[in-house]
Amino acid sequence: MPTQNNRRPTPAPQKVLVKIAATTLNPLDWKIQAYGLYVQSYPHIAGCEAAGTVEEVGSEVQNLAKGDRILFQGDFANTHATFQQYCVVPADRTSKCSHIPDNISFDQAASVPLGLATVATGLWSLHPDARSVKWPALWEQECATKFAGKPALILGGSSSVGQYAIQLAKLSGHSPIITTASPHNAALLKSLGATHVVDRSLAPADVLCEIQKIAGGMPIEYVYDTISSTDTQVLAYDALAPGGTLLLTQTAATPDDKAKDGDGKRVVFVFGSAHAPFNRALGLELCSRVRSREGSYM
Numbered sequence: 001m002p003t004q005n006n007r008r009p010t011p012a013p014q015k016v017l018v019k020i021a022a023t024t025l026n027p028l029d030w031k032i033q034a035y036g037l038y039v040q041s042y043p044h045i046a047g048c049e050a051a052g053t054v055e056e057v058g059s060e061v062q063n064l065a066k067g068d069r070i071l072f073q074g075d076f077a078n079t080h081a082t083f084q085q086y087c088v089v090p091a092d093r094t095s096k097c098s099h100i101p102d103n104i105s106f107d108q109a110a111s112v113p114l115g116l117a118t119v120a121t122g123l124w125s126l127h128p129d130a131r132s133v134k135w136p137a138l139w140e141q142e143c144a145t146k147f148a149g150k151p152a153l154i155l156g157g158s159s160s161v162g163q164y165a166i167q168l169a170k171l172s173g174h175s176p177i178i179t180t181a182s183p184h185n186a187a188l189l190k191s192l193g194a195t196h197v198v199d200r201s202l203a204p205a206d207v208l209c210e211i212q213k214i215a216g217g218m219p220i221e222y223v224y225d226t227i228s229s230t231d232t233q234v235l236a237y238d239a240l241a242p243g244g245t246l247l248l249t250q251t252a253a254t255p256d257d258k259a260k261d262g263d264g265k266r267v268v269f270v271f272g273s274a275h276a277p278f279n280r281a282l283g284l285e286l287c288s289r290v291r292s293r294e295g296s297y298m
Contacts, residue, residue: 004043008086009079010056015088016064017056018072021106023047023082026114026160027249038076047082048074048273051100051109061091069100073113073283075275093274093287115160117279118272119168119224120286122247127278131271133245137282138171139289147222148173151215153239156226157194158185161249161272165224166192174222178214180207204235211239220244234258240265 011017029046031037051071054064064070072094074082081087100109125132136142152169156162157179169177170193179194186197198210211220219241225232228250237254240246243264252267259265274283 009088011058011088013058013060015058016054016091018052019055020050020052022110023050024110045078045081049113050082051106070094071109071112115164117274118161119164121279122270125279125282129278151218151220152177153220153223154179155232157181157189159226161226166194
């Protein structure tokens with residue numbers, strides 16, 4: 001990957017300049033490299049989440065100060081991307097709540113923003129154009145009872161997105177919370193809220209059988225397929241009850257013969273950027289509510 005020196009940017013009045021200490025490599029990054037997605041100009045700088053230290057604050061910023069350790073989601077403009085030493089961040093999308101606790105490393109913190117946003121925006125963004133199921137968020141009263149005792153199925157539980165999908169399902173009251181993963185990740189995923197971990201290496205028919213056995217006849221009305229390969233989408237669609245909702249991280253690839261007229265199954269292809277205009281309100285709300293619980297993020 002070519003590198004070059006750039007002039008350090010100056011933050012606008014409502015933005016901050018961050019010195020990046022850690023960033024991450026996500027599936028989105030290789031898709032940008034392979035397909036040119038979201039590239040506004042060349043040379044292009046990639047990177048969509050990071051953690052670091054505030055170096056300079058814009059003249060109107062009130063919620064952050066130089067030296068604050070923060071985590072944040074990058075954006076597609078070069079000045080806002082995270083594969084570089086410094087980048088610019090909107091101050092309202094990395095609030096005081098996004099400060100990094102002392103017992104969380106920069107490396108750990110950098111893995112939070114995109115995974116959390118991909119799940120949260122897919123579930124809770126209420127804008128008419130949002131790629132979202134538009135369910136009530138954790139902080140809304142309706143959420144306290146709407147999902148209680150209802151199964152959730154998370155395919156790819158040990159992925160970054162999968163781990164947040166499990167945690168938000170737990171906090172929303174879903175039960176049981178079934179996920180697929182390698183057996184060596186079972187303890188981790190159960191510590192996050194999964195009640196059952198099905199070996200992802202089993203044949204798809206056997207995975208489906210195990211899922212249905214765990215559900216015990218209860219309809220699975222919520223499936224989040226964090227992998228979204230053709231095979232996992234078929235499994236997800238088969239496991240989903242009529243009238244249920246399937247969230248995907250890639251475009252739908254379910255064979256046409258799987259969809260049946262009148263089954264009422266809804267499929268949503270999520271877009272996990274909190275900077276997108278249709279996700280911005282949810283991004284601001286989420287940023288204001290992210291809290292550390294006993295040193296760990298939600």
